[in-house]
Amino acid sequence: MITLNHFLVLGAVLFVIGLFGALSKRNAVAILMSIEIMLNAVNVTLVAFASAILNHGGKALNGATVDSSRLTGQIFAVFIITVAAAEASVALAMIIAIYRRRNTIDVGEINLMRW
Amino acid sequence: MTSHIDGIQIWMLAPELSVVLLGFLVLGLDLITHNRRVVAATALIGLLIPLGFTLSLVVKQDALTPDHTAFFHMLVVDGYALFFQFLFLVIGFGVLLVSYGYVEKFLRVTIGEYYSIILLSLAGMMLMASTGELISVYISLELTSIPLYILAGLSRSDTRSAEAAVKYVLLGAMSSAILLYGMALLYGATGTTDLTEIARNTQAALSSGNLVLLAADVFIFTGFGFKISAVPFHMWAPDIYEGAPTPSTLFFSVGSKAAGFAALLRVFIFGGLAAISGGTYLWVMVAIVAAVTMTLGNVVALLQTNIKRMMAYSSIGQAGYLLVGFAAIMISNSPAGNLGILAFLAVYVVTNIGAFTGIIGLADATGKENIRDFDGLGRRAPFIAAGMGLCLLSLAGIPPMAGFWGKLFILLTAWNQGSALTWLVVLGLINSAISIVYYANVVWRMFVAEPEKRDRLAMSGSVTLTMAVAVVGILALTIAFGFLLTGLGGGAGGLFPTATTP
Numbered sequence: 001m002i003t004l005n006h007f008l009v010l011g012a013v014l015f016v017i018g019l020f021g022a023l024s025k026r027n028a029v030a031i032l033m034s035i036e037i038m039l040n041a042v043n044v045t046l047v048a049f050a051s052a053i054l055n056h057g058g059k060a061l062n063g064a065t066v067d068s069s070r071l072t073g074q075i076f077a078v079f080i081i082t083v084a085a086a087e088a089s090v091a092l093a094m095i096i097a098i099y100r101r102r103n104t105i106d107v108g109e110i111n112l113m114r115w
Numbered sequence: 116m117t118s119h120i121d122g123i124q125i126w127m128l129a130p131e132l133s134v135v136l137l138g139f140l141v142l143g144l145d146l147i148t149h150n151r152r153v154v155a156a157t158a159l160i161g162l163l164i165p166l167g168f169t170l171s172l173v174v175k176q177d178a179l180t181p182d183h184t185a186f187f188h189m190l191v192v193d194g195y196a197l198f199f200q201f202l203f204l205v206i207g208f209g210v211l212l213v214s215y216g217y218v219e220k221f222l223r224v225t226i227g228e229y230y231s232i233i234l235l236s237l238a239g240m241m242l243m244a245s246t247g248e249l250i251s252v253y254i255s256l257e258l259t260s261i262p263l264y265i266l267a268g269l270s271r272s273d274t275r276s277a278e279a280a281v282k283y284v285l286l287g288a289m290s291s292a293i294l295l296y297g298m299a300l301l302y303g304a305t306g307t308t309d310l311t312e313i314a315r316n317t318q319a320a321l322s323s324g325n326l327v328l329l330a331a332d333v334f335i336f337t338g339f340g341f342k343i344s345a346v347p348f349h350m351w352a353p354d355i356y357e358g359a360p361t362p363s364t365l366f367f368s369v370g371s372k373a374a375g376f377a378a379l380l381r382v383f384i385f386g387g388l389a390a391i392s393g394g395t396y397l398w399v400m401v402a403i404v405a406a407v408t409m410t411l412g413n414v415v416a417l418l419q420t421n422i423k424r425m426m427a428y429s430s431i432g433q434a435g436y437l438l439v440g441f442a443a444i445m446i447s448n449s450p451a452g453n454l455g456i457l458a459f460l461a462v463y464v465v466t467n468i469g470a471f472t473g474i475i476g477l478a479d480a481t482g483k484e485n486i487r488d489f490d491g492l493g494r495r496a497p498f499i500a501a502g503m504g505l506c507l508l509s510l511a512g513i514p515p516m517a518g519f520w521g522k523l524f525i526l527l528t529a530w531n532q533g534s535a536l537t538w539l540v541v542l543g544l545i546n547s548a549i550s551i552v553y554y555a556n557v558v559w560r561m562f563v564a565e566p567e568k569r570d571r572l573a574m575s576g577s578v579t580l581t582m583a584v585a586v587v588g589i590l591a592l593t594i595a596f597g598f599l600l601t602g603l604g605g606g607a608g609g610l611f612p613t614a615t616t617p
Contacts, residue, residue, distance in 0.1 A: 008303075015296055022289050031285050038292035042299050049303035060306025061327055064316035072308050076250050080295060083257045087291070090264050091284040097268060098277040107285075110278050 007048030014041035028095045028105040032088060039084045043077040050074050123178070124185035127192045129168040130200050131238045131245075134207075137161040138234035145227020155215050158230045162208055165241075169200045184247055188309045191247035191385070198457060198603060199244030199377045202464060205588075206370050207237040209468040209581055214362030216479050216575035222269050222360055229269070233366060236262035240370055244377035247385065249298045249308035252378055256294075256342075259374055260287050266363040267355055279358025286341065286351040294338020300331035301386075314387025332388050332397055339382075342375030343434050344427075346408040356427035361478050364423055365471035368430045369464045376437060376460060380453060383444070390448050398445035402539050405442050409435025409546045416553050422474055422486050425553060426467075429510065432550060433463055439539055440525045443532050455525040457603045462521040462592055466506040469585030473503025476578040489557055491566025499574055500561045502582040509589055511554035512547050517592035522547060524600070 014037055021034030050073025053059065058066045099105050125132075141158045148154070172179070172192060179185075183193045211230055218229045239258030246252045264287060268280025302308050304327040305316035317328060337348065344352040356364045383389045412432030419425035437459055443452035476499045477492065478484055492500040509518035526543050529536040592599060 011299075015292075018292070019289075022285075028281060028285065032288070035285070035288045035292055038289070039295065042292065042295040045296070045299040046302060049299065052303075053306050058306065060316065061304045061325070064306055066306040066312070066316075070307075072250075073302060076253075076299075076302065076308060079250055079254060083254065086261060087257065087284070087288050090261055091281075091288060094264065094268055094277070094280045094284050097271070098274075098281045101274045101277050107281075110281060 004048055004052040007044060011041045011045035011048065014038075014044065026106050026108045028098070028107055028110075029092075031107065032091050032095070036084065036088065039080055043080055046073040046077045046080075120186065123180060124190075126168075127172065127179060127185045128190060130165040130172070130204075131241050133165045133168060134162075134234055134238040134241065137164065138231040138238070141227050141234065142231035145225050145231075149225075151215075151219065151226045154225075154227045154230065155211070158211055158234065159208065162204060162211070166201075166204050169197060169204065173197050173201075184311075188247045188311060189251045191245055191310075191381075195381070195457075196245030199373070200241045202373060202461060203237055203240045203244075203370065206240075206366070206373070206464055206468070207233065209472075209584070210362060210366045210370070212577050212584075213365065213468070213472050213475055213581040215577040217360065217362050217475055220479060221482075223271055224269055232262045232265055232269075236266070236366070236370070240374040240377075243374045244381065246378070246381065247310050249302065249310070249313075249382075252382060253291075253295060253298065256291065256374075256378065259371070260291070260342075263287075263363075263367060263371060266366060267359040269363065270360045273358070275358035276360065277358075279355040282351055283355045283359075290338050290341030290348065293334055293341075297331045297334025297336075297338060300327050300334065301388075304328045304331060310382065310386040314385065314390070317387045318390065328388075329397065332383075333400070335382060335388070336379075336401070339375055339379040340404065343372055343379065343437070344431050345404050345434055345438060346411045346431065349408070349411070349431050352431060353424050353427040356430075357421055357424045361423065361471065361475045361484070364426075365468065365475070368426065368471070369467050372430065372434060373460050373464060376456065379441070380444075380456065383441075384448075384453065389445050398442055398535075401438060401445050402442040402536065405435050405438035406539055406542050407435075408432070408438055409543060413546045413549045413553075417549070419553075420485055420487070422484050422489070422557070425486060425557075426470065426474070429550070429553070430467070432546065433510070435546070436522055436525055436543060437463075439529050439536075439543055442536060442539065443525075443529045446532050446535060449528075449532075451528045451531070452525075454600065454603055455521075455528045458596070458599055459521040459525050461599060461603075462509070462517045462589075462596075465585055465588040465592060466509045466518055469502055469506030469582060469589060470510060472578055472582045472585060473499050473506070476503075476574050476582070477572075479575055479578060480572040486557060486560065489560045490564040491561070491569070492572075493562035495566060495568075495570065496572040496574055498579065499572075499582055502586045504558045504561055505586060506589060507554040507558055509593075511551045513551070515593060517589055517596055520593070520596040 018034045018037030022031050025031050095105055141154055144157055145154050184191050210233055218226050236259050239255045242255035246255055264284040267283045268276055270276035304325055305313045340348040409432050412428045412435055416425050416428035437456055440452045440456040509516035512519045512522045526540045530540045
């Protein structure tokens, strides 16, 4: 039996993997991919919560009751997917711009400015 | 709550709608006519339309929907939102005006493109203060941020600008993801994304001390911490402030920061998260972040040689003072702390516009941006130097200036919270003393140090006009600071609906 907890743990593990990748990778495109993993972890969490609230007749984690016919969690996830695509396109444009000027997308070498 | 959309609700959204339409109009006009003056004049005069809508909403507050919400609680047009709409329109006007000369000289984009990006971001900022719902908070945050990423990278001839843009977009996207994870947890804990309902549901769960709620608070604070450049999430700010074109830097330092605080306060106070923090010691985290933020910002600012980098660390220090007010809110859920933050932000915005106008003026005329390039500016461009000096002294908090009253009021609010925040107030005073050193250094260089060249600098009309507006604004705020507090009282207190209705 797969419960809400399984999905939440999956979401948390994905989020931590993404965060670790975003902080430790040196390739700008790999960092962007790690951020996408973080956003998808959020989506998993949101959809899992939404379906759990639906199955428990509108009962949230803290016991508060809401209208169980709402699909707020799923709608939130759709918005995140859409905005993430827009953000990724801007980020890739910026990465191309820096590649044209510096011939590298290694964030360790993109360091003209410090302190 | 009305179940359909009527004219009143459209009217409540009219300021933001008209800013978006103005952005498209300016972009379209730029295609048809190649006259820069026409495009710029359209944008600046066009900003009077949203201003008129905002003022009409202020005057006719009774004619709005009963609970001041529209579009099924997506939009909340209360005194707090209207204050920020007005503040952002002032920011927009200042940034558009001061960037006129700079864009032509240093950026390979047309004025219409530049102005439309700023206007779209401005609409996002205005929405950030007036959203009542987590999804719309996120959408307006991204509507603000994505144009800001583009603004950072607009100087295509400068490698530092491209570098700043890459850093900004990656760190910005990461902070959004952290913020979203907090929002997802908050949704799971309370079953809703409507801030009014969240406030109600968190009150119900207060006794059980829900750990998920606490984790959600920490993630959301972290996500907004990036936007307001609080330490330890400040690393992006100096690089991006230095690399971006200077008018864009001005827009980040006032607009992005004010919008970050607007949404942070909206989610924490209106969403009732601050109300549960007193028992959970979440305020300790905020107080420590505030202490580290102001100390690091002010101390590292002493070491800078580039004026934009110095202003970046200075703005980190100023965020620290604002967070002192936020700690006071977290500890007691009191409207006084909110009032202090709003008044401080109003003064900060006007003074920072003035200070950056001086920097843009010098960059316009000579293309230089180091602190030592300000040597003898008092003789080379007396009016710009005098106005900039006035603003820097106000930022430092020298007594009769508005900046002093803002800082005093915020620290007094924290002092009144009892012995728990006394150490933070003392630290704030020490930091204020440190900050005088680097602000006064620039003033000393402008008026005492000998310049390399003695020629008069020709300042463009837009820079002089912006400086005149900023100086008038700062003098008015200095004289009428008491009135500012009275005027803001309603807006600051109105954000606390949860304190009365459990």
